[in-house]
Structures are given as structure tokens and as C-alpha cells.
Amino acid sequence: METPLKQIYQIRIPLPFRLNHVNSYLVQDGAWWSVIDPGLDTVITEKSWVQTLHQLHIKPSEIRNIYITHFHPDHYGFAGKMQRWAGAEVLASRETYALAEHYYSQEQGERNLQFYLKSGMPEVLAQEVAVLDSQLLQQISPITGTRVNLLEGDSITLAGEPYEIVLGGGHAEGSVGFWNAERQALIGGDLLLQTITPNITYQYEDDEDNPLASYFKTLHALQRRNIRTVLPGHGPVFQPQTGFFESVIAHHKERLNHVLDIVQEAGSAGATIYDISLRLFSKVFDNDSARFALGETSAHVRYLERQKLLRVQESFGKYAVYKN
Numbered sequence: 001m002e003t004p005l006k007q008i009y010q011i012r013i014p015l016p017f018r019l020n021h022v023n024s025y026l027v028q029d030g031a032w033w034s035v036i037d038p039g040l041d042t043v044i045t046e047k048s049w050v051q052t053l054h055q056l057h058i059k060p061s062e063i064r065n066i067y068i069t070h071f072h073p074d075h076y077g078f079a080g081k082m083q084r085w086a087g088a089e090v091l092a093s094r095e096t097y098a099l100a101e102h103y104y105s106q107e108q109g110e111r112n113l114q115f116y117l118k119s120g121m122p123e124v125l126a127q128e129v130a131v132l133d134s135q136l137l138q139q140i141s142p143i144t145g146t147r148v149n150l151l152e153g154d155s156i157t158l159a160g161e162p163y164e165i166v167l168g169g170g171h172a173e174g175s176v177g178f179w180n181a182e183r184q185a186l187i188g189g190d191l192l193l194q195t196i197t198p199n200i201t202y203q204y205e206d207d208e209d210n211p212l213a214s215y216f217k218t219l220h221a222l223q224r225r226n227i228r229t230v231l232p233g234h235g236p237v238f239q240p241q242t243g244f245f246e247s248v249i250a251h252h253k254e255r256l257n258h259v260l261d262i263v264q265e266a267g268s269a270g271a272t273i274y275d276i277s278l279r280l281f282s283k284v285f286d287n288d289s290a291r292f293a294l295g296e297t298s299a300h301v302r303y304l305e306r307q308k309l310l311r312v313q314e315s316f317g318k319y320a321v322y323k324n
């Protein structure tokens with residue numbers, strides 16, 4: 001599908017989740033093509049690419065660059081396979097490679113399970129969610145060929161036009177956006193989405209992490225750029241309306257206040273992160289959304305902990321959250 005940017009095409013790759021697609025972008029530079037975010041490593045992704053390339057008369061060997069906006073499986077998963085298929089270079093931020101290596105390991109499955117249990121998730125559910133995690137691991141093909149690092153402020157050419165590499169965080173540290181200053185257009189991965197806010201998630205394992213603070217910082221930096229067009233990782237191309245950034249920030253502030261209220265009500269007994277997530281997200285209908293809700297809740301708890309408004313104490317193998 002064409003986009004407002006000439007020679008940049010949006011390709012919808014199906015995903016086997018409730019969020020049922022990811023947007024890939026195909027970029028033409030003369031005889032060569034680049035792919036941004038090839039998708040999850042599934043049979044359906046592979047079929048979609050075979051079909052798309054066939055329709056557009058592109059040979060796999062004409063794909064020279066595979067860009068990855070962030071390390072999440074729905075964007076990154078198919079990169080290794082496509083790289084071997086096309087003989088292309090992979091380009092992403094250092095953080096993306098490092099985070100993929102850290103998270104896509106069997107040990108991470110165990111760390112996830114520990115986090116679910118410590119957060120107060122019932123054991124049966126925690127085990128089921130951990131199974132989902134390990135299934136996801138099967139849908140990521142490792143990158144074995146040439147890796148190029150994208151750095152903040154780097155200048156690259158896409159479809160004959162200059163783009164600046166913009167780095168952001170929150171949804172995924174080391175997220176890359178491609179900024180076309182002339183057209184005020186951002187190919188943004190999941191940095192900015194139109195109808196859903198990017199999931200901000202945190203697991204209590206790294207003392208330094210505060211993803212929500214990182215996302216606020218990213219939003220403020222992007223807000224200053226006067227973005228007119230976003231080519232997002234999910235959903236259609238959109239123009240951020242006046243107040244777009246303010247409303248995303250307000251959404252998170254509201255959620256922060258809600259967390260404070262819930263913890264206040266729990267009083268001296270404290271609340272588990274899972275308890276808070278159940279109150280915060282009334283629409284948790286499956287294991288996948290239970291996992292998202294828990295991570296999102298944890299990121300908000302962490303932010304408030306860093307603000308010294310809450311404290312999190314581990315006792316008897318569970319985190320209890322108290323109001324300060």
C-alpha cells in the first residue's frame with residue numbers, strides 16, 4: 001500500500017495476536033530495496049513476503065538493508081531469516097541487539113516466571129503465561145549475518161531522501177525512528193501509535209530501569225519536532241492532531257493517579273502488582289492481556305516508586321506495594 005512518502009510502501013504482515021498485524025515498510029532506492037521491520041518469524045510472515053515481493057517484481061537479492069525499529073518479536077523476529085534469504089545487512093541500534101540477546105534466551109523464561117509469581121499472579125496463570133513466552137521464543141530467528149549499528153543523529157538515505165536516526169525509549173529502549181525533516185515525517189516503529197498507546201512494561205529485575213520516565217522523555221523530544229506525518233508500526237499512517245502528545249501524557253498521568261488510589265485503599269496490608277493490575281485493567285480477557293496488564297502496571301508502580309510516592313517491599317517471595 002502506498003504511503004504519503006514516494007517509493008515507501010506499507011506492508012501489513014499478519015500477527016497471531018489480538019493486535020493482528022504489524023506494519024513493515026518497503027523502501028525503493030533505484031534498483032535496491034530496504035525493508036523496515038520484517039515481522040514475526042512465522043509461516044504466515046514468510047508467505048506474506050513471498051507474495052508481496054512477487055507482486056512488486058522484487059527479487060530477494062534486491063533487498064540490501066533490513067532496518068529494525070526495536071527488539072520486540074513482532075518487528076524483529078523475521079529479520080534473521082530474511083537476512084539469510086536476501087543476503088542483506090541488518091541495521092538497528094546497539095541496544096536493540098543487546099536487548100534481543102538478553103531477552104531471547106531460555107533463562108529469560110525463568111526470570112519472567114519468577115516475576116509473575118513475585119507480582120502475585122496465581123501460579124496456574126503464571127505458568128500458562130510463561131508457556132506463551134516460550135512459544136514466542138520460537139518465533140524469533142537469530143541474526144547471524146552482518147549487523148550495522150544505527151546511532152542517534154546518523155544520517156541515512158531512504159527513497160533518495162535524507163533521514164535522521166532518532167533514538168527513543170519507553171516501549172523498548174533503543175527504539176529507532178527515521179525522521180525526514182523536509183517532509184516532517186517520522187517512520188516511527190511503536191514510538192507513536194494513533195489509536196492505542198504503546199505498551200510500557202517493566203519487570204523488577206534491573207534497578208536502573210524506569211521505562212515510563214524514559215517514554216515521557218521520548219515524547220517530549222518528539223513533540224519538539226513538529227511531526228506532521230507518522231508511518232507507525234501498527235495501524236494506518238496518521239497526522240498527529242493538536243494535543244496528541246498532551247493526551248498520551250495525560251493518559252499515563254491518569255493511570256499513575258489510579259495506581260496511587262488503589263494502593264492507598266489497600267492501606268497497611270499493601271497490594272500486589274497483580275492486584276493493582278486487575279483493578280487498573282478491567283478488560284483482561286486472556287493470558288496475553290494479563291501479561292501486558294501486569295507489565296504495564298509494574299512500569300507505573302516503578303515510576304511512582306522512583307518519585308518516592310510508593311515503596312515496593314519483597315516479603316515471603318512477593319512484592320507488596322505501599323503508599324509512602
Ligand SMILES: [Zn+2]
Pocket residue numbers: 022072074075190233234
Ligand atoms: Zn509492535
